[in-house]
Structures are given as structure tokens and as C-alpha cells.
Amino acid sequence: MISLADQLRRIEQGALTPEGALAESLAAIDAQEGTIKAFVVRAKNPKAQSKGPLRGIAVGIKDIIDTADMPTEMGAAIYRGNQPRADAPVVMALKRAGATIVGKTTTTAFAANDPTPTLNPRNHGHTPGGSSSGSAAAVGAGMIPLAVGTQTGGSVIRPASFCGVAAIKPSYRLLPPVGVKCFSWTLDTVGLFAAGVEDVAIALAAITGRSELNAPEMKSPRVGVVTQDFAGPTETGGAEALQHAARAAAKAGASVRELKMPDIVAEAWRIHNVVQQFEAHQAFAWEYGENYDAVPPLLRKRLDDSRHYTAADYEAARVVAAKARAALSEILKDVDVLLALSAPGVPPKGLDSTGDPRFNQLWTLLGTPCVNVPAYVADGGLPVGVQAITDYGADVKAIAAARFIERALR
Template sequence: MISLADLQRRIAQGALSPEAAIGQSLEAVGADRATIGAFVRYDEKARAQGAGPLRGIAVGIKDIIDTADVPTEMGAAIYRGHQPRADAPVVMALKQAGATIIGKTTTTAFAANDPTATLNPHNHAHTPGGSSSGSAAAVAAAMIPLALGTQTGGSVIRPASFCGVAAIKPSYRLLPTVGVKCFSWTLDTVGLFASGVRDVALGLSAMTNRPELVVPPEVATPRIGVVTQAFAGAPEASGAAALQTASRAAERAGASVRELAMPDIVAEAWRIHPIVQDFEAHQSFAWEYRQNYDAMPPLLRGRLDESKGITARDYDAAMNVALSARQALSAVFDEVDVLLTLSAPGAAPKGLSYTGDPRYNRLWTLMGVPCVNVPALIAEGGLPVGVTVIAPFGADARALAAASFVEGALRN
């Protein structure tokens, strides 16, 4: 993979020109078209900017995020050729930091269930995960050092786990979702993919003008609470092994590690996540679903068919559970600095018809807390499996630093 930190260093030292850095990504993306299929389209004429911390950094943008210069097609026939007027704020944030938008990455239709044709770079017979399929795959295949995705259930952390890359789903609304096709306004979160945790942190820091997000050279040894999320069912062997491997590595590196049970209300929040998501989705996709029913992606359409019966009362009750659970979760962090949990039930499923299960991700999206995927092991078939480091709402710097600690511990 291409490390963003490494590129920055070489560019700062004059060992690599920003233009050459963009050129190597352009070449890789161009060569990929017939293999992984991570991009919907890319800009053959993309050029480096002259200044900014992300100069020379080629970024792929998930194709549900508006771009003013190229279409944004949402992975869906209804939006074929759709050209937004403006760049989304997150795209502008990248440009203002000096990055080069190199192209649009594949997304499952409307960032929901209907898969793309993108392959997992580690094993072409497997899904890269979704919904941010192209962004995770493009970083994993060393085409680009940075990519944007979005998560409503597990659409950043899960593909990152399946593709063996670092990723962050930041605190809710740390990055604006303005100009991002909405699925659920309570849940949708823009996230970043990069080679390692420090790379992700550099990207997020530059986008937000928040220097405190950069992982310092020496990170504190965290107190870690391991959460198995039994309420979400049992993981596969590779998922369980990833969590155990990461826990043991962190413990060997000096961290205090203990298993933590979640308060009942938090488990209840896991249960009601789909109520929030699907009630809002019926409104977000009202035009598509009500006026373009036949052209709707079939898996998303089926999901909306099934969730028609959710009432405003169900939704209000679910939102109240979410509020109480956020307060209860906040108290859990009195005892530990971060939580460590599964990023996915196991390695990427075989085939491309199913992008995998977000059941270990969705609770944390609803809680709005920062989540960082750290690759933990390589399972059968060469397929990576990651773990998730979670900090309290607003403590994105802590999540990144602790994830970097776990990443380092796993290397030793």
C-alpha cells in the first residue's frame, strides 16, 4: 500500500515531487480498470496542487459524494449521468488541504445492499465489502493513499476490515454530510481509508484543521475494554481470532485489557438501529422509491418494502433508546480509555452478491462514537480481518492514538 505519511515525508524532503506522486496513482488507477474495478471514473488529467499538507496526495471519493466537475451516480441507474452543481464540503476540505481528487470510487447502490462488481484485492473471488467498496479496495490495492467513504451501518469499518486497510468512522458530524446522498441523517457518517492508522489521522487532521488528531510519535498506553457484542450473535472463527490476537498483542505491549459487558440499554440500542435507519430511509429515498419504484436497486427496494410498517411512534421510541444508550455508553468510558471489538463477523464472504454483515458496526454508528479499524490478522485465502478501536464521542484523537498503539502491538 501507499503510506500517506511516507508520501508526505518524501515530498517534504524533495525526494518525490507532488506531480510524480499523483502520476503513480494515475498509472495504478489506469492499469486497474480490468482487474479490481475500484473506480467508477477517474480524471486522466488530474494534477498535483502546489501547496497544502495533502499536496501530491491522490484521493478517491465514494460516488455518493457530490463533485462539481464529474458526475455522481450513486451506484444507481436512476442517477446515471447526474451532475451536481457543487462539490460536497468534504471534497472542498480535501482540495483546500492541497489534495488531488483523482476519481470516484464504486459504491453499492445508494450505499445500501446492492453490490458493485469490485473485487477484493487480496482474493478476487471475494467481496471487498460494502458499501464503500471501491474506496477500501483502491487503498488496499495500492492505487491511492487516501479515500473517502460513508457509513450508516458498517460501510466504512467492514470493507476496511475485509480489505486490510486502516479506516476511521469519526464522531458524528465531525465531517459534514452536506452534499452526500442521504440514507439516514441520524446515522450517515463520512469516513477515511488509508494504509495505516497514522495515515488516516494525517488525512483527517488536514481535512478538519485539527492538528491534535495527528498521532504523536509516542502514544500513551491505553486501558482497553474488550466488547464481544454477544447481543449481535457469535462471530466466525476468524473474527473471534482477530479480536483475541489484538487483545493479546495489546496486553503484551503493556495495555490493561479486560472484557467489558455493555449496559442493557446499549444492547437495546443495537436492536433498534434498523428502526432508526429504515424509518429515515423511507423519507430520504421517498422520491426514488415512490416515483421510480421499478428502477430502484432490488435489494434496497426489498428492504424498503419490508420496513414500510415502521411508525412515527416506533421511531420516537427508538430515538429515545439511542439517547439513553449514548449517556450510558459515555459512563462506560469512566473505566477504560477505549473499547476494542470486532470489525466484522469474520473474513470477507465468497462471491460478489453479498457485501457482508454490519452487525458488529451498527451500534457504534448509532452511538456516534469514533471507530478505527486496525487490520489484525490474515485468515484463510489470504483474507484480512480487522478489529475496531472505539473512543467516546468527540475523542477522535484518543481513538486514533489507541488504534495506533494496537497497530504497533500487532506488528511486534
């Protein structure tokens, strides 16, 4: 993979120019894209900027995020040729930081379930995950050092786990979701993919202008291991990855203990879908109501199956979520970071599914920062990640803890 941090260090030392850094990515895209199919469109004649903390860094943008100079088609035929007039704020923030947008990466239709043709760079016979399929695969294949995705259920952390890359789903709305096709305004969160935690931290700090987000490694953290039994059993490689990460953290000097989540947190996991689907019916009112047959089949079924949710169901779910956030904040007074699986196990075989978000949806609902750290490689070169999770707004702590876990796993 291409390390963003390494490219920037070489630029600072004068060993690499911004133009040379961009050329490395463009050459890698030329070599890999024909197989991986991570992009839906590539920028015409992209140029490196000479200034900014991310100068020379090539970035892929998930194709539900508006770009003024490339179409935003949302993986759906109904938006074929759709050309926004403006860049989304997160795209402008990247450009102002000196980054170069080199293309739009594949997304499942409307960031839902209908898969893309993108292949998993670790094993082409297994899904790269979704909905940010192209963003995770482009980084995992070593084409680009940075990509942007979104998460409403598990669409940043899960594909990062499946493709063996680092990623952050920051605290809710740390990165603005304006100019992003809405699925659920309570849940939609913009996130980043990169080769390692340092790369993610540098990028997030540069985009937001918050230097403290490039946090140094935490020393001897108090780690609470969360198995999420309420989300169902793990799959192949899942339990092994979590145990491996917990042992590595303990060996590196962390205090590690298993935590049982209170009932209200388990209940919040169960009502995530109520919030998501109630809001989805409003977010897709035009597509579903006026263009029903054009809605991709898996998303259409999802909407069909959730028409029964009422405003009362939604309000009750919001009350549960608020109580669960308060309960989680109490738990996080006794530990520095939670350690949980990023996916049930290895990426599923085949390309007809993007995998199950059941190990992600709770943390999306609670708005907490989550950092995926590649933890384990099963047979077939199939990766499994773990996620470092802290309280809402504690992104600095999440990154610092993830850097500790990453080093421990090495």
C-alpha cells in the same frame, strides 16, 4: 499499499515532488483498475497542487458524494449522468488541503445492499464489502493513498476490515455529510480509508484543520474488550482476530479486560434498524414513491419490509439511543478505549453480498469514533480487522489508541 505519510515525508525531504507522488498513484491505477474495478469514473488530466498539507496525494471519492467536475450517479441507473453543480464540503476541504481528486469510487446503489462489480484486492473470490466498496478496494490494491467513504450501518469499517486497510469513521458530523446522498440523517457519517492509522490521522487533521487529530500513540492504554454477544456469534477468523489483538495489546503494555455492555446498549443495537429505515423512507421518498421499479432490488426489498415502522416506533428508538449514549459514556470513564471486531469474520465468499454490518451498527447509532486496524490474516489471505472505539467527540483518543494497537500487532 501506498502510504500517504511516506509520500508526504518524501515530498518534505525533496526526494519526491507532488507531481511525482500523483504519478505514482496514476500508474498504479492504470496497472490495477482493469482487474479491481474500484472506480466508476476517473478525472480527466488530474494535476498535483504545489501547496497544502496533502499536496500530491491522490484521493478517490465515493460516488454518492457530489463533485462538480465528475458525475455523481450513486451506483443507480436512475441517476445515470447526474452532474452536480458544486463539490460537497468534504471534497472542497480536500482540495483546499492540496489533495487531487482522481476519480469516483464504486458504491452499492444508494449506499445500500446491491453489490458492485469491485473485487477484493486480497482475494478476488471474496467480497470487498460495502457500501464503500471501491474506496476500500482502491486503497487495499495500492492504487491510491486516500479514499473517502460513508457509513450508515457498517460501510466504512467493514470494507476496511475485508480489504485489510486502516479506516476511520469519525464522530458523527466531524466531517460534513452535506452534499452526500442521504440514507439516514441521524446515522450517515463520512469516513476515510488509508494504508495505516498514521495515514488516516494525517488526512483527517489536514481536512478538518485540527492538527491535534494527528495524535501520537497512546502509552499503556486501558483497553476494554467488547465481544458484542448481543450481535450474534463470530464467523471464521473473527474470534481469533479479537483474541490476537487483545493479547498483542497486553503484551505491549496495555491493561486489558473484557467488558460486558449494559442491557440498554444491547437494546440500542436492536433498534438501529428502526432509526435507519424510518429515515430511509423519507430520504428515498421520491425514488421509492415515484420510481419504484427503478429502485435496485435489494434496497427495494429493504424498504418494502420496513414500511410498518411508525413515528412512535422511531421516537421510542431515539429515546433508547440517547440512554445508550449516556451509558456508554459512563463505561468509558473506566477504560480509555474499547476494542471490538470490525466485522463478524473474514470477507464472505462470492460477490453477491457485501457482508453483515451487525458488528458496526451500534457504534454508528451512538456516533462514536471508530478506527479499523488490520489485525489478522486467515487462510486464503483473508483479513479481519478490529476497531478502536472511544466516546463521542474523543477522536484524538481513538486515533492515539489505534496507533498503539497497530504497533502492538506488528
